Amino acid sequence: MSGTEIRFVTPGRLLNPAGGFLEGYTHTLNPYAGCAFGCSYCYVRRMPVGLFRGRNWGEWIDVKRVNLEAFRKEWRRSRERTVMTVFMGSATDPYQPVEARYGITRALLEAMAEMPPDFLLLQTRSPLVVRDRELLRRFGGRLRVSLTIETDLESVRRRFTPKAPPVAARWRALRTLLDAGIDVQIAVSPLLPHSESFAVELVRAAPRIVVDDFFHGDGACGKRTEALGIRAMYEQAGEGELYHPETARRFFRELRLRAEPHGSTVLWSREGFLPP
Ligand code: SF4
Structure with a gap:
């Protein structure tokens, strides 16, 4: 994390109302603001938090100092009043490297496990999530880990997300979570260039897969992704024809056909991220 500016902040509240793409929650x-993984296509880059910090996305992190007693109260108040379906995190990765040191995600999970929500989706691309597998089991069927694996090619991963965890480590994390009896899906989100065997690998590895792309999943019909220059990254690699809404739809259809005999679930875009 050298070169990453780390600040400590005291948030007013941690739970925020969900909307937009996350309607349904x-x-x-978000245990942190900012994200050290700094993925090139991250849509948060185009949101106010990503645009107006004065530093590049991926180069700063705010660690939220959590007053656990206050959070427990905030949590209980909401929990007693209403159905609670929580998406963690929508603008950061809860298991980015800084979590190994400060444990904000773990502390929040421990507090929530005392009175579990109706549903919690834990969205990450980090193998660090396996550290908390025993804790995650305490949520029973009310929690799903959504683990991003957007390509099976390490060279492609390095090109689009050089600071994110290697693909092999994510496959291993998936197996560990499944062995621990945790509900986990692979989020192929957004689909990146991949090998011909990616669909087969996915179907063999995971009981539930969600596919998304730059045109549906960035919350702005592809406009945010376009502004980030992702099209040029495809063109520079001679893969310009793959930057097209039909690419992921085709992959999705192939995946569905391959998944059928295995009884796996394959979902498209937002549908795959919604609470049950
Ligand atoms: S891990 Fe998620 S939040 Fe972090 S930079 Fe990548 S896409 Fe954005």
Whole structure:
């Protein structure tokens, strides 16, 4: 994390109302602001938090100092009043490297496990999530880990997300979580250039897969992704024809056909991220 500016902040509240792409959830919960993975296509780059910090996205992190007693109260108040479906995190990765040191995600999960929500989706691309597998089991069927694996090619991963965890480590994390009996899906989100065997690998590895792309999943019909220059990254690699809405739709259809005999679930875009 050298070169990453780390600040400590005291947030007013941690639970925020969900909306937009995450309609269907009551709340979002982000243990950090900023994200050291700094993925090239991250749509948060185009949101106010990503645009107006004065530093590049991926080069700063705010660690939210959590007053656990206050959070427990905030949590209980909401929990007693209403159905709670929580998306964690919508604008950060809850298991980015800084979590190994400060444990904000773990502390929040421990507090929530005392009175579990109706549903919690834990969205990450980090193998660090396996550290908390025993804790995650305490949520029973009310939690799903959504683990991003957008390509099976390490060279492509390095090109688009050089600071994110290697692909092999994510496959291993998936197996560990499944062995621990945790509900986990692979989020192929957004689909990146991949090998011919990616669909087969996915179907063999995971009981539930969601596919998304730059045109549906960035919350702005592809406009945010276009502004980030992702099209040029495809063109520079001679893969310009793959930057097209039909690419992921085709992959999705192939995946569905291959998944059928295995009884796996394959979902498209937002549908795959919604609470049950
Ligand atoms: S891990 Fe998620 S939040 Fe972090 S930079 Fe990548 S896409 Fe953005």
